[in-house]
Amino acid sequence: MTHRNDRSLRVGALARVEGEGAMHVRVDGTTVTDVRLQIYEPPRFFEAFLRGRGHVEPPDITARICGICPVAYQMSACLAIEDACGVQVSEPIAELRRLLYCGEWVASHALHVYMLHAPDFLGYPGVVEMARDHRGAVERGLALKKAGNAILELVGGRAIHPINVRVGGFYHAPSIAELRALARDTLRPALDHALATVEWVAGFPFPDFTVGHELLALVDPQRYPIDRGEPRTSTGRSFPVRDFERHVVETQVPHSTALHARLADAGRYLTGPLARYALNHAVLSPLARQAATAAGLGERCENPFRSIVVRAVEIVYALDEALRLVEAYQPPEPSSLQVPARPASGYGATEAPRGVLFHRYEIDGDGTIRSARIVPPTAQNQPSIEDDLRRFVQDRLQLDDEQLTAQCEQAIRNYDPCISCATHFLDLTVERT
Amino acid sequence: MAKPKLAVWKFASCDGCQLTLLDCEDELLPLAEHVEIAHFLEASSAVVEGPYDVSLVEGSVTTEADVERIHRIREQSGMLVTIGACANAGGVQALRNFADVEEFRSVVYARPEYVATLEHSTPISAHVRVDLELPGCPIDRRQLIGVLTAVLAGRRPGLPVHSVCQECKLRGTTCVTVARGIPCLGPVTRAGCGALCPAYGRGCYGCFGPMAQPNTAAMVASMRNLGMSPQDTARVFRTFHAAKPEFQAAAEQGEAG
Numbered sequence: 001m002t003h004r005n006d007r008s009l010r011v012g013a014l015a016r017v018e019g020e021g022a023m024h025v026r027v028d029g030t031t032v033t034d035v036r037l038q039i040y041e042p043p044r045f046f047e048a049f050l051r052g053r054g055h056v057e058p059p060d061i062t063a064r065i066c067g068i069c070p071v072a073y074q075m076s077a078c079l080a081i082e083d084a085c086g087v088q089v090s091e092p093i094a095e096l097r098r099l100l101y102c103g104e105w106v107a108s109h110a111l112h113v114y115m116l117h118a119p120d121f122l123g124y125p126g127v128v129e130m131a132r133d134h135r136g137a138v139e140r141g142l143a144l145k146k147a148g149n150a151i152l153e154l155v156g157g158r159a160i161h162p163i164n165v166r167v168g169g170f171y172h173a174p175s176i177a178e179l180r181a182l183a184r185d186t187l188r189p190a191l192d193h194a195l196a197t198v199e200w201v202a203g204f205p206f207p208d209f210t211v212g213h214e215l216l217a218l219v220d221p222q223r224y225p226i227d228r229g230e231p232r233t234s235t236g237r238s239f240p241v242r243d244f245e246r247h248v249v250e251t252q253v254p255h256s257t258a259l260h261a262r263l264a265d266a267g268r269y270l271t272g273p274l275a276r277y278a279l280n281h282a283v284l285s286p287l288a289r290q291a292a293t294a295a296g297l298g299e300r301c302e303n304p305f306r307s308i309v310v311r312a313v314e315i316v317y318a319l320d321e322a323l324r325l326v327e328a329y330q331p332p333e334p335s336s337l338q339v340p341a342r343p344a345s346g347y348g349a350t351e352a353p354r355g356v357l358f359h360r361y362e363i364d365g366d367g368t369i370r371s372a373r374i375v376p377p378t379a380q381n382q383p384s385i386e387d388d389l390r391r392f393v394q395d396r397l398q399l400d401d402e403q404l405t406a407q408c409e410q411a412i413r414n415y416d417p418c419i420s421c422a423t424h425f426l427d428l429t430v431e432r433t
Numbered sequence: 434m435a436k437p438k439l440a441v442w443k444f445a446s447c448d449g450c451q452l453t454l455l456d457c458e459d460e461l462l463p464l465a466e467h468v469e470i471a472h473f474l475e476a477s478s479a480v481v482e483g484p485y486d487v488s489l490v491e492g493s494v495t496t497e498a499d500v501e502r503i504h505r506i507r508e509q510s511g512m513l514v515t516i517g518a519c520a521n522a523g524g525v526q527a528l529r530n531f532a533d534v535e536e537f538r539s540v541v542y543a544r545p546e547y548v549a550t551l552e553h554s555t556p557i558s559a560h561v562r563v564d565l566e567l568p569g570c571p572i573d574r575r576q577l578i579g580v581l582t583a584v585l586a587g588r589r590p591g592l593p594v595h596s597v598c599q600e601c602k603l604r605g606t607t608c609v610t611v612a613r614g615i616p617c618l619g620p621v622t623r624a625g626c627g628a629l630c631p632a633y634g635r636g637c638y639g640c641f642g643p644m645a646q647p648n649t650a651a652m653v654a655s656m657r658n659l660g661m662s663p664q665d666t667a668r669v670f671r672t673f674h675a676a677k678p679e680f681q682a683a684a685e686q687g688e689a690g
Contacts, residue, residue, distance in 0.1 A: 042445045042495045043550055048537035049528040054668060060638065061672065064525050067449020067571060115455060115476060126477025128465045135462075142458040149456060157629045159456055160449040160571040161640070164633045171635040252544045259542075409478070 007401070021417070023408060024255075025393055032397075035390045036255045037382055037412070047372045055081055055341050055367040056167045062359070062374065063161045066418060068111065071104040071156065072352030073359075073374075074165045075227055080359040081167045083242075084346025085339045092332035093169040096155065098227045099325040100162070101350070103151025105226065105318040106190070107159065108353035109311045110148060112416045113201065114141025117308050120410040121204040137200060140193045144315065147190035151322060154182055169336030176329060183326040191319045195291055198312040202295035207407070209392060210302040213384050214266045215275035216248075218351050224280050224288075224317055225351045232279055233266065234300075242347040244358045248375060261380040268383035271355030272415065273310040274301055285324075288317035304388060304414035311416075341367030352377055354416050378417045385415050437486035437585065440472035442506055444492025444499050445526055445554060449571040450517035451475055451491050460578055467585055483509030487584055493519040493526060493554045500551075500560060507561035512584060515557045516577070518570035518673045522642060525570075527554040527676035554676070565590060570640040570673040573625050593624040594645040597637050600628035609636055616656045618669065621647035621683070642674040649683035656687070663690040 007027040021041065026034040046065055050058060058077035063070035075097060082089065089097075114137070115127040124130040131138040149159040154174055156162025164171050218229030219238065231247070232238040239247050250259040263269050278300040281292065292313045301310055343365045349358045355377030362370040392411050396404055441451050455461065455476060471481035488510035494500055507513060518524050529537055530553045538545040557563055567580060576592065583590035593599075597619035601608065609615040609631045617636030619628070623644040630637045643649075649670075656666045666687030670680040 042499070043538070043541065044445055044495075044524075044526040044554075045529055045534075045537040045541055046525075048540040049525075049532065051540075054665065057668070057672075061525060064447050064449075064570065064673070067447040067452045070447075070449070111452075111455065119477075125479030126470075126473075128462070128470055128477065129479065131462055131465075138462070142461065145456075146458040149458075157633050158571075158626075160452060163630050163635060163638075166635075171630075172633040252542055254544070 007397075023389070023412065025389070025408065027393070027397065030397060032390050032394045035386045035393065037386050037389075037417075038255045039382075047374060050361075050369050050372040053369050055085070055361070055363045055369060056339070058359070058361065058369070058372070059165050059167060060161075065374070065376070067160050068108050068418060069104060069352045069354065070161050071101055071152070071165070072350060072357050074162065075101060075350045076348045076352075076357045076359040077361075078165065078167050079228065079348030079350065080346045080361050081348075081363070082339055082346065083348060084344040084361055084363050085342055086344070087168065087337055087339045089169055089337055090332055092330055093336070094227065095325055095328070096170060096173065096332060097165075099151065099322055099329075100155040100165070101226050102318040102322040102325070103148045103155065105148070105353050106194075106315055106322075107145050107148030107152060109315045109318075110141055110145035112353075113197065113308055113311050113315070114138060114145070116416070117413050118201070118204075120413060121201075121308070140196060144190055144193050144197065147186050147193075147319070150182060150186045154178060166336055168339040169332060169334070171335065173331040173333075173335040175331065179326045179329050183323055187319055187323055187326070191316070191323065194312070194316040194319050195287075198291045198295050198309065198316060201308045201312050204308065206303060206305045208303075209305060209395075209411075211270075211304060211384075211388050211391075212302060214263060214269040215278050216263070216269050216271045216356060216380070217275040217279045218349060218356060219279055220283075223283050224285075224321070225276060226318075226321075227350050229349075229351070231349065231356065233263065233269070234275070234278060235266070241349045241358070244347065244349060244375070245360065245373065248358070248380070250375065250379065259379050260383050261375060262383060268387060269380065270384045271377050271380050273307050273314055274304065275355065276351060277301060277310045277313070284313070284317055285320045287320050288313055291316050304411070307414050307416075341365060354378060354418055355380060376418070378415075381415050381417065385412065385417065436467065436469045438471040438481065438484075439468045439581075440483070440485040440488045440506075440510070441470075441475070442472070442488060442490045442492075443474070444490065444503070444520065444557070445495040446492030446517070446519045446524065448475065448491070450520075450569075451489070453516075453572050453574050453577055454489070456574055457578060464581065468581075484511065485509055486511045487581075488513045490515050490520050490557050491517055493523045493556060494560055495526065495551050495554045496549055497551065498549075503557060503560050512564045513557075513561070514565045514567055514580065515563050516567045517572050518568070518640065518642060519554075520557045521566045521568060521677075522674045523554040523556050523676040525673050525675070528671070529554055530676055531671070556676070565592075567592070568623050568625055568641045573627070576625055595624050596620055596644045596647075597622045597624050597626070597628050597631075597641070600624045600626070601631050604628050604632060606631045609634065610655070610659070614659055616659045616661055616669075618652065620655075621649055621652045621679075638669065638672070639680065640673050642677050643679035647679050647683075649679060650686060653683060653686045657690070663688055
């Protein structure tokens with residue numbers, strides 16, 4: 001009799017996430033006692049094999065941690081190595097990097113909004129099935145994604161694992177004419193698609209669910225953080241990037257090949273679009289701010305299901321910003337700076353589409369890497385995702401296993417977890433005992 | 434007639450090669466009219482049972498469980514195509530093959546005993562028969578579409594095995610080695626990317642792996658003549674195709690100076 005209400009839910013391989021994971025929920029009677037996000041993506045040991053490599057290699061090598069956000073890895077790696085070597089790139093190089101990064105935000109967010117997350121709200125298993133009834137919307141999403149990729153291809157050489165990025169800058173700077181043509185033919189039409197996207201997702205049905213996490217995002221005075229900034233929390237504490245590891249502590253749990261990160265003094269926290277928006281909405285471009293207001297986003301969005309609206313607003317911003325950068329573009333001369341090695345440690349952090357991405361390298365005088373540390377966004381979010389799911393399931397125990405499992409999967413996709421990054425995800429099990 | 438069934442599988446990898454399929458923005462929906470995308474977890478939670486006419490396999494084998502899984506996939510697949518450097522050669526994670534994986538595990542994890550992994554990262558072909566290898570880190574979108582189109586039409590896909598040098602000539606790119614003294618792996622690297630790096634003023638770094646019968650001895654000599662150290666020469670070959678025999682031998686030649 002005592003076991004009648006005991007349940008165990010299990011979601012096997014999680015779909016529409018990047019990488020391999022599963023989820024396990026245990027319910028004792030009427031209480032959720034355990035929620036585990038099991039990341040079984042096998043480890044690839046980047047931090048181990050980076051040792052002994054040359055100091056100019058991390059942008060190409062760490063890009064291979066994630067095919068969805070390789071530019072984020074390249075940019076954090078470049079900043080960290082340049083920091084170690086005492087080099088600061090020129091403003092034109094920094095602005096061209098920001099333009100490249102805008103391309104990745106557009107491509108990655110469009111992928112998540114249209115192909116991974118929207119099917120949940122509209123009740124389809126995937127984008128191909130969704131296209132049968134919502135062809136126009138899916139074509140708009142594909143056009144947006146293609147616009148992001150067009151930036152990556154022109155500035156980076158290719159969309160996945162761009163080849164044009166190097167420590168110190170770029171191998172080759174695109175011409176003004178090439179960028180103007182890209183803006184006119186691709187980015188301007190895409191901006192209209194992006195605005196339509198905000199309107200479209202703002203009308204989705206959102207489950208009633210709020211969270212009050214501590215948030216962590218970079219803050220870059222005067223502009224929305226992408227390619228640089230200083231880490232700041234929602235309770236107002238900020239610290240230099242070089243102190244990241246003193247404030248963010250990683251621990252290991254048996255059920256995951258991704259490490260769990262916590263703030264040393266505040267515990268679990270959230271990074272990514274919700275955190276960025278809460279800490280930086282005031283410096284969005286007027287067009288993006290207007291779109292956010294029209295979509296009903298206030299100063300802070302506390303419903304993770306509405307993160308899809310924040311991502312759509314960030315697509316508007318990234319395209320608007322890309323157009324501004326193209327308008328102001330002067331090819332950097334030279335396109336890259338020399339970055340001679342010196343024995344030192346260097347630190348870099350940028351805003352990957354999924355949140356703060358931190359790199360640290362310790363290098364020798366001849367440029368040999370002595371040690372490397374990489375803290376990806378999904379590892380930081382894992383404890384908060386588990387906590388949110390515990391509360392989410394607790395309020396929905398009356399649902400049968402099939403419905404509950406489906407809603408949990410949708411809830412996990414709110415965070416756009418990138419498991420390939422984190423191990424460096426999802427099989428859901430709910431155990432009711 | 435029933436549509437052919439396509440499955441996409443993932444092993445240890447960055448997801449970039451399967452993302453290439455979603456990056457076919459203009460072709461994805463038309464493709465879905467001609468094939469049933471029966472198993473593609475990154476794109477859909479709907480899973481259709483096998484057997485599958487074509488399986489695309491991304492990633493390398495690094496765990497005991499994955500050894501089992503690739504055998505089950507082979508049994509259910511008509512044609513098995515590996516996509517990318519991880520599946521074809523073990524990928525960048527095969528750098529563990531030249532080191533002590535126990536030590537690697539202790540560098541990354543405080544509790545290494547929680548993490549199950551094999552000593553070596555191995556290509557899919559080390560475990561099962563592979564019908565076609567699509568090269569690249571990542572694969573090229575046009576080559577992927579070309580292969581899928583050929584398979585649908587029932588003809589053998591033609592993939593180039595010549596070097597990147599020929600692509601530079603076709604593209605009209607001035608040789609970066611001859612004109613600017615930049616070391617370039619183009620002469621020994623398989624074509625398929627469209628000779629991107631030289632077009633951006635950079636030497637090829639071999640992300641499509643070795644061409645057929647590469648003259649790596651001459652390549653190593655050229656790199657040394659251009660001033661690269663034995664260590665740097667070895668590293669260039671020992672990156673994304675470290676475990677591919679031709680590049681493994683070249684790395685050893687480079688190291689020997």
